Ligand SMILES: Nc1nc2c(ncn2[C@@H]2O[C@H](COP(=O)(O)OP(=O)(O)O)[C@@H](O)[C@H]2O)c(=O)[nH]1
């Protein structure tokens with residue numbers, strides 16, 4: 135703990151020093167507008183803010199998140215319309231008959247939670263009630279709980295039934311995703327590929343499911359195959375069969391790489407050395423990044439130094455809050471030391 139505190143203090147001090155130097159130059163540029171061009175170069179300063187402040191601070195946040203994942207598990211929610219195969223997918227992933235699977239829409243009314251270990255990475259996986267337009271009071275409560283689970287999740291598996299293309303879009307589900315999944319990692323999982331056969335250019339395979347291929351009867355298999363190939367080109371889309379297990383390994387790999395980046399477990403090893411001890415520090419760092427980013431944009435758009443100074447000061451103040459230091463005397467000292475004002 136003492137070691138963490140010390141390294142946190144050292145790292146934050148380094149960022150503070152960079153911001154303090156910048157602020158000193160900005161303040162001098164404001165006081166001596168005729169020499170501002172010699173004192174501060176907008177382009178170079180924007181690069182310093184990005185490379186020496188924003189990117190390394192983002193790395194600290196990433197380490198914090200990964201350390202958190204390692205301790206508590208990454209929260210993964212399986213969502214989608216009723217009957218698309220969410221519960222079947224949950225059971226495939228945890229390799230147990232945990233969730234009830236039937237052909238009756240609305241079988242899962244409350245969420246079902248379990249633990250999952252993928253390549254040594256712990257996950258808490260939640261199967262949820264299908265989202266759709268319902269007037270059933272019990273279902274409405276279940277859907278409300280689904281929305282809460284979406285809110286809590288770090289990653290979402292959005293399951294769609296590829297065998298019913300006319301149902302791929304569900305306006306209630308779409309709205310829920312837009313409203314609740316902002317900035318969440320989402321993998322679209324096209325399920326029931328056993329019903330079609332994309333490798334055979336869409337020619338039908340044995341249909342082992344209780345589901346019919348299409349309800350309107352108009353969509354040809356070849357069209358479905360082409361559509362599937364087109365849909366799964368997306369980096370965040372996977373085609374699977376929760377019934378046969380086809381594609382599940384690929385999905386597992388995708389979950390780990392999307393959550394932890396391509397280095398997967400190596401990133402988690404780094405995370406053990408996270409220097410941010412708690413959520414309050416993480417939030418302060420995120421706010422400091424946001425203020426630094428506004429300053430970065432300000433330099434790129436050549437805004438006035440007075441405006442940019444506000445954002446740099448805010449970023450510095452937030453870092454001071456992380457390390458518990460006040461910077462006001464530092465700024466004055468630095469201006470006097472570097473610019474000989476009043477000497
Ligand atoms: N053919 C086929 N049927 C599936 C697949 N996944 C689920 N099903 C069937 O679809 C129906 C609904 O499955 P379920 O997992 O309960 O869907 P949920 O309502 O989204 O949880 C059940 O009859 C399942 O056997 C699949 O990959 N292929």
Ligand SMILES: [Mg+2]
Nearest residue numbers: 220221241242
């Ligand atoms: Mg279910």
